[in-house]
Amino acid sequence: xxxxVMPQMGESIVEGTLTKWLKxxxxxxxxxxxxxxxxxxxxxxxxxxxxxxxxxxVLVEEGTTxxxxxxxxxxxxxxxxxxxxxxxxxxAPAPAPTPAPVVEKAAAPAAAPPRxAPAPAxxxxxVAGPISPLVRRMARxxxxxxxxxxxxGAGGRITKQDMEAHLAAxxxxxxxxxxxxxxAPLPLSPPPVAPAAPMPRAEAAxxxxxxxxxxxxKIAEHMVFSKHTSxxxxxxxxxxxxxxxxxxxxxxxxxxxxxxxxxxxxxFITRATVxxxxxxxxxxxxxxxxxxxxxxxxxxxxxxxxxxxxxxIVPVIHNADExxxxxxxxxxxxxxxxxxxxxxxxxxxxxxxxxxxNFGSYGxxxxxxxxxxxxxxxxxxxxxxxxxxxxDDAIAIRSVCYLALSFDHRLIDxxxxxxxxxxxKSALENWSEDVL
Amino acid sequence: MRKMEVRDLGRMGYSQAFELQRKLVDERKRGLIxxxxxxxxxxxxxxxGRNGHEENVLAGGPILERAGIEFHQTDRGGDVTxxxxxxxxxxxxxxxxxxxxxxxxxxRGVEQAIIGALGDFGIVAGRVxxxxxxxxxxxxxxxxxxxxxxWVTSHGFALNVDTDLSYFQxxxxxxxxxxxxxxxxxxxxATRAQVTARLIEHFARVFDREPAEPFLTxxxxxxxxx
Numbered sequence: 262x263x264x265x266v267m268p269q270m271g272e273s274i275v276e277g278t279l280t281k282w283l284k285x286x287x288x289x290x291x292x293x294x295x296x297x298x299x300x301x302x303x304x305x306x307x308x309x310x311x312x313x314x315x316x317x318x319v320l321v322e323e324g325t326t327x328x329x330x331x332x333x334x335x336x337x338x339x340x341x342x343x344x345x346x347x348x349x350x351x352x353a354p355a356p357a358p359t360p361a362p363v364v365e366k367a368a369a370p371a372a373a374p375p376r377x378a379p380a381p382a383x384x385x386x387x388v389a390g391p392i393s394p395l396v397r398r399m400a401r402x403x404x405x406x407x408x409x410x411x412x413x414g415a416g417g418r419i420t421k422q423d424m425e426a427h428l429a430a431x432x433x434x435x436x437x438x439x440x441x442x443x444x445a446p447l448p449l450s451p452p453p454v455a456p457a458a459p460m461p462r463a464e465a466a467x468x469x470x471x472x473x474x475x476x477x478x479k480i481a482e483h484m485v486f487s488k489h490t491s492x493x494x495x496x497x498x499x500x501x502x503x504x505x506x507x508x509x510x511x512x513x514x515x516x517x518x519x520x521x522x523x524x525x526x527x528x529f530i531t532r533a534t535v536x537x538x539x540x541x542x543x544x545x546x547x548x549x550x551x552x553x554x555x556x557x558x559x560x561x562x563x564x565x566x567x568x569x570x571x572x573x574i575v576p577v578i579h580n581a582d583e584x585x586x587x588x589x590x591x592x593x594x595x596x597x598x599x600x601x602x603x604x605x606x607x608x609x610x611x612x613x614x615x616x617x618x619n620f621g622s623y624g625x626x627x628x629x630x631x632x633x634x635x636x637x638x639x640x641x642x643x644x645x646x647x648x649x650x651x652x653d654d655a656i657a658i659r660s661v662c663y664l665a666l667s668f669d670h671r672l673i674d675x676x677x678x679x680x681x682x683x684x685x686k687s688a689l690e691n692w693s694e695d696v697l
Numbered sequence: 698m699r700k701m702e703v704r705d706l707g708r709m710g711y712s713q714a715f716e717l718q719r720k721l722v723d724e725r726k727r728g729l730i731x732x733x734x735x736x737x738x739x740x741x742x743x744x745x746g747r748n749g750h751e752e753n754v755l756a757g758g759p760i761l762e763r764a765g766i767e768f769h770q771t772d773r774g775g776d777v778t779x780x781x782x783x784x785x786x787x788x789x790x791x792x793x794x795x796x797x798x799x800x801x802x803x804x805r806g807v808e809q810a811i812i813g814a815l816g817d818f819g820i821v822a823g824r825v826x827x828x829x830x831x832x833x834x835x836x837x838x839x840x841x842x843x844x845x846x847x848w849v850t851s852h853g854f855a856l857n858v859d860t861d862l863s864y865f866q867x868x869x870x871x872x873x874x875x876x877x878x879x880x881x882x883x884x885x886x887a888t889r890a891q892v893t894a895r896l897i898e899h900f901a902r903v904f905d906r907e908p909a910e911p912f913l914t915x916x917x918x919x920x921x922x923x
Contacts, residue, residue, distance in 0.1 A: 270845075271799030280747060295846070303829040304800040305747050305774040306845040393707070471817070474898040475907065548871075571894065603703075606910055 263312040265334040277301050278326040278331035279333060284316045290336065297333070314338040341604055366569050392419060394403035399424045411513050476572040487634045495629040495641075497663050497683040502645050504692045506531045506660040520591065524663070527563070530642055533688035535559055536584045538615060541681045547616045547635040548672055562613035562633055563593055565600040566623075574600045575633055577613040586694070596675055617642060627663035638681075641665035699732065701906035703897055706737040709746065711769050711780065715772065718783065718788050722851045725790050727866040732906055733790040736893055740779040742767040743868055746775040746842050753777045769905075773852035775829075775842030778867045783859035783879070785893050786821060793848040796904060806903045807848055807854055810825060811839045813899035818887040828875075831856070836878035856896070857882075858889045883914060 264498050267277050272562045279298040284290050284297075296310040317337040321327055391399075392407065400407050403424075410427045412419040453476055472499040473481065487493075516524040538545040538559050559582040576596035578584070584592065592652050616633040621644035630641040645664035648658045664685065668678045706714060714737050724730045727881075735748055743754060743766055753767075754777055761768055766779075780786055794801060811831045815822040815838070823835045831839035839856040857879035865877045880887055901908045 271797075271801040271803075299776055300747070302801050302804055303774040304840050304843040305772065305803060306800060307847075329816055336731055347749075472813075472902065474895075474903050476898065569891070604910070648802065 262317065263314065263336040264332045265296065265311060265336060266299055267299070267321075267329050267331045267333055268308060269329040270299070270304070271304060274301055274329065276326050279321050279323060280305065282319060283307075283325055284310075286316050286319050288316050290314065290316055294414050310336065312336045312338055336696045362685065382667065384657075389579045391536070393421075395421055396424055399476075403428060462571065473606070474572075476574075480573055481621070484631055485632065487631050490634055491632045491637070493632060493667055494670045494675065494678070495667045496675065496678050497627050497665045498679075498686055500525065500662050500664055501650070501690050502660045502662045502684045505689055506645065508692060508695075516587075517592075520587065522590065524590055525593075526621075526645055527593055527617070527642070528586045529689065529692065530619075530640070530664070530685075531561055531563075531578070531581060531589045531593070531617060532586055533685045534561065534617060535682040536642055536688050537681050539582065540684050541677060543673060543677065544638045544681050545669070546637055547614070548637060548669070553672065555613050556614040558612075558614065560612050560614045562616035562636075563596060564616060564618035564633075565597045567601060574610060574615060575616055576600050576609050577611065579612065615639070621645065627665045629665060630667045632667055634668055637669040638678070639667050640685075641667065656666060698905060698907040701789075701901060701904070702730070702911035703734045703908045704736070704833050704911050706735055707739065708738045708782075709804075710740045711739050711767060712714060714739065714786075714788070715769075715771070718790065720770065720850055721790050722846070722849055726794060726847055726849050726901050731909070732792060732795070732904075733788075733911070734792070734897065734900060734908070735787045735788040736897070738782060738784060738889070739786055740767070741745055741765055741775060741779075741781045741864060743778045743779050744769045744771050744773075746771060746773050747812045749776045755867055755869065764867070765866075766864070766867065771842075771844075771852065773842035773844045775840070778840045778842065778855060779864050779868055780866055781853055783857070783861065783881075783889060785856045785858055785889060785896060786853070787856070787896065787900070789850055789904075790903065791850045792905075793835070793845070793850060796919045798848060800843075803845075803850065804841060804843065807841055807843075807900075810896060810900040810903045811856055812904070813853060814892060814896040815880070817891065817895045818880065818885055820883055820885055832837060833878060836876040838878050838880070838883075852889070856880075856885070856892070871922040910912075 262590070265417070270277060271407060274630045274631045279297055282296040283295050284484040286660075290296055290313065291308045291312045292313040295307040296316075297308050299306050299308060316334060318335040319333070321331070321333040322336070326439075327333065341504070372691065385652070396407070400410075405427065406425070407419060410419050410423055410505070413423050451666075505526065509526065509529070511602040513524055529677055538614060542555050545556055545559055547556070552570070560577050560579045566573055566576050576599070578592045578596065581589065581592075596605070596609065599609075613633065615636055616639045618628075618630050618639060619642045620628050621642045625641075626643055627643040630639045630642045632639050641664070643665065645660055645662040647658050648661045649656050650661065652659070664682065665684055666678055701850075706717070709717075714735070718735060719800060720800070721730065721733050721735070725733065743761065745754070745768070749770075780880065787807075789807070791803075797803070799907075805824075808829070808831050812824075814823045815831070815833075820833060820838075822831050822838060824831045828837075829841050829865060830837050831841075839854055841854045842852050844851045851856070857877065857912055859881045860879045862877055897908055900906075
C-alpha cells in the first residue's frame with residue numbers, strides 16, 4: 262500500500278482543504294495522473310498520484326481541511342498489474358508530487374516570526390550540557406532560543422527529539438500565520454488594509470520611496486558601466502541646415518500624402534552619418550579587450566524616449582547604408598512606434614554599431630550623450646532653428662543645428678572625430694540628393 | 698534572469714483566452730516555452746471558481762443573457778467573479794519550480810505586484826487578512842483566483858481600472874459582501890494601458906523575471922510555414 266499524503270504547497274502552509282477527488286475508490290490511477298485537488302487561499306492545485314495502482318481507500322472526504330502530511334488515501338500498487346511492489350520499492354522516496362518536507366521544517370517558519378531570539382546559537386548559561394552541532398543547526402535554522410527547550414538527555418542535555426517536540430509544541434497553539442512575505446518585505450500588520458510599499462507617513466511626507474523598475478535598473482547599470490568603460494569626450498559642430506530645411510519644406514506635404522508619415526530632419530542626419538561612417542570606419546567600430554572590431558555593417562541605433570519617463574530604448578536600423586532618406590524615415594517611424602508600444606523583437610534592439618540621440622526634438626541645443634556600449638561613438642542632434650550668422654561678411658538668417666559627437670578617446674583621436682564631423686557637416690550643408 | 702514573455706491579447710472572449718491559456722500551460726509544462734504573462738480584456742462575463750457557490754450569482758441565466766453577460770464554470774480557485782471592459786485581466790503562466798514552490802507566496806506576490814503598480818499612480822492599496830485580493834479602503838479593487846498543476850500556474854487576477862462597476866450587482870464577488878472599486882472610481886485618471894505597463898514591470902520585479910517579447914507560438918509558426 263502506498264500512502265498518499267496532503268502535500269505541503271508552501272513554506273507557511275500547515276494545512277490544506279481537499280476539494281475534489283478526481284478518482285473514485287477502486288479506480289485505477291497512473292503515477293503522476295491527477296488524483297485530487299486541494300485549495301489553499303484562492304489557489305486550486307491538482308495533485309498527481311505518487312504511485313500507480315488502484316485507489317484502495319479514501320480517508321479524507323471532499324471539503325475537509327487536514328494538516329499537511331496527513332494520509333488522505335491509500336493506493337494498492339499490487340493492483341497495478343505490474344510486478345508486485347517489493348517493500349524496498351515502497352519505501353523508496355516515491356517521486357512526491359510536491360516536496361513534502363519533514364514536519365519540523367514546515368512548522369518552523371510559521372512559528373518563527375513571533376520569536377525575537379537574539380543569536381539563538383549562543384545559549385545562555387541556563388542551557389544544560391554540551392550542545393550537539395545538529396541541535397545548534399536546528400536552533401539556528403528555526404530561530405529557537407535553546408534556553409526555552411527542555412532537555413531530556415543525560416544531565417538535561419538537549420537532544421534532537423527535544424528539538425522536534427519543542428517545534429511541534431510551538432506549532433500547535435499557533436494560528437497558521439498564513440501570510441509570508443514574498444520578494445519585498447511586506448508589513449503584515451493586522452489592520453484591515455496593510456499598506457504594501459513604503460507609504461508617505463508623517464515623517465516620510467517629504468519623500469516617496471519607490472523601487473526602480475527593471476528597465477530603469479538596466480539603464481542605470483548601462484550608463485555607469487559606459488562611463489567607467491569609455492574615455493568620453495564630446496565635440497560640437499555647428500551645421501548650416503538651410504539647404505536641408507528647403508528640401509524638407511519642398512517635399513513635406515507630398516511626402517506625408519504619399520507615405521502616411523511626416524518627414525523630419527532625422528533621416529537626413531542619419532544619412533549624413535552613414536556617409537561619414539563609411540569614410541571613417543573606426544567610428545563604426547567597437548573595442549573588445551585590446552582588439553578593434555571593424556564592423557562591415559552599418560547598424561544605427563536611434564534612441565527612443567518612452568512615454569512618461571518610463572525609460573529609454575535604442576532600436577536599431579540594420580544596414581542603414583542601404584536605405585535612402587525615405588527608407589530611413591520609414592524605419593525610424595516604425596521602430597519608434599513599436600518601441601513605445603513594446604512591440605520590438607529582440608534582434609531589433611541588438612547589433613547596433615553606432616547610435617544617434619535626437620534630444621533636439623525636446624528643445625536642447627546640444628548635449629554630451631553617453632556612449633551606447635560596446636560602440637565607440639554617439640551623435641547627439643540639437644534643435645534646428647534660425648540664427649543670425651555671418652555669411653560673406655554680411656549677417657544672414659540661416660537654419661542651424663548643433664551636432665555633438667561623444668567618442669571614446671581610447672580609440673578615436675580628437676582630430677579624427679572632428680574630421681568625421683566635418684564630413685557630416687559638408688554632406689548636410691551641400692545636400693543634393695532628392696528625397697522622393 | 699529568467700525570461701517571461703508578455704502577451705497583450707487585447708480584447709478577447711473568455712473561452713478563446715482560456716483555450717490559449719490551456720495550450721500555453723501545456724507547452725510550459727513540457728518546457729517548450731518560457732514563463733508567460735497574458736494580459737487580456739474580456740467582454741462581459743461571469744465566471745465561477747471550483748469552490749464557487751451558485752447562490753453568489755444573484756441573477757438567473759435569462760437575466761444575464763439579456764444583460765449580455767456570458768457565464769462560465771472554471772477550474773480556478775475562488776468563488777464567483779465578473780470580468781468586463783476596462784479591467785486588466787492577467788493570466789501568469791509561471792513554473793513555480795523555477796521560483797518558489799509555495800502557492801501562498803505566489804498569491805502574495807501577485808498581490809504585491811498589483812499593490813506596487815497602483816502605488817505608482819498614488820493609490821494606496823493593500824491586503825486584508827483572510828481575504829485574498831487587493832483592497833483600497835475596505836473596497837476590493839483586484840480579485841485573485843488561481844489554478845496550479847505540476848507547479849505551473851494559470852488563471853490569475855482581475856484589476857478594475859475603468860470597469861463599469863454596476864455589473865458586479867449580478868454577483869456576490871468572491872462570496873464577500875464587500876464593495877468593489879476601480880482606479881477610476883477612486884478619482885484617478887490613469888488609463889488601462891498605463892496601469893498595464895506598470896503592472897508588467899512590478900510583476901516582473903516581484904517574480905524576478907525579465908519581460909520579453911513572445912516568439913511566435915507553435916500554432917502561428919505552423920500557419921506561416923504551411
